[in-house]
Amino acid sequence: MDQFIQDIVREAGEAIRPLFLNTGVKYTKNGEHDVVTEADLLSNEILTSRIHGAYQDHGIISEEIPEEHWQTDREYTWIIDPLDGTKMFATGWPLFGVMVALQHEKEIELGAIYFPVTDELLFAKRGGGAWLNGERLQASSRERLDSSFGTASSWSGKWVSPKEQRRRLMAYMEAMLSRNMTGMSIWAICVSVKSVAEGKQDWMFTGGQWWDFAPAKVILEEAGCLVTNGDGKPLVLGEARGLIAANPSLHPQLCDVLGLSCGE
Structure with a gap:
């Protein structure tokens, strides 16, 4: 399945590439920023049909x-x-990607x-390990948050009150x-994941979905980061409580800055 997952994300991505700058929003779901385009639907159709066909x-x-x-x-x-x-994608910024994971029982x-x-x-x-076009990746080795570089987003999600979100920000x-x-x-988690996994950025925190x-x-x-949910606690399968990632030296410092207690 290692090669299969790589093949299907590439196939879906290559199929939607011609639609970039050539298609607009088809409809919205949960507000004006939660948009769906023809590219979302085409990619979804390719991925699901390939998976159903093979497994x-x-x-x-x-x-x-x-x-x-x-299921x-x-x-x-x-x-x-x-x-x-x-x-x-819909506003003409080339910062987007096709994302797929395989979960086996309780592990990704x-x-x-x-x-x-x-x-x-x-x-x-x-x-x-983590790999980009065949080259192994390693997260940043920075030991202190001072002068560090990262990606920050809101803790979008019902588990964080507007008051708590303001406090953290x-x-x-x-x-x-x-x-x-x-x-x-950046309104694209995939871009932040790539930058942190490459070591080009030191940390990230974001809201999002499973x-x-x-x-x-x-x-x-696999790139060497400690990954928790947005409260600094273990990331539980299926939950949407945000994500914080950094190397093991920076992660507790980032939690401390945000007023969170890391760990169990």
Whole structure:
């Protein structure tokens, strides 16, 4: 299945590449920023049909499949974000990717992300490392947050109240000033995962959904990151409580900056 997951993300990505700058928003789901394009639907159709064709007894969870049709009771489950960064895609920014993970019972075993514009394929296997176009990746070795560089996003999700979200973001902004940290925000988790796994950025925190976090988890861990949910606690299968990732030296410092207690 190692090669299969890489083949299908590439196939889906190559299929939607011609639609970039040539298709608009088809409809919205949960607000004006939660958009769906023809590319989302085409990628989803390719991925699901290939998986069903090769592994009829496997389950599928996809952002573009209604929750009542998710198959979560199988030994193997494929978790799909057919087009991560749809808002960027729809507004003409070349910052998007196709994300797929394979869950075996209680572990994410494989993760793959394909970036159609740059023809880059990010792949990880539990215990086998993280790779970008065949080159092994290693996360940043920075030991202090001072002067570090990362990606920050809101903790979008019902588990964080607006008041708590403001508190965390204000704590982050204060740390940016007092510790000379540099941060950026991109509406595409796949881009942040790639940058942190490559060591080009030192850390990331973000909201999102399980189809964002499943491939991110195995890729970032195999690159040497500590990955938790947005509260600094262990990331639980299927939950959407945010994600924090950094190397083991920086992760507790980042949690401390945000006023979170890491660990169990």
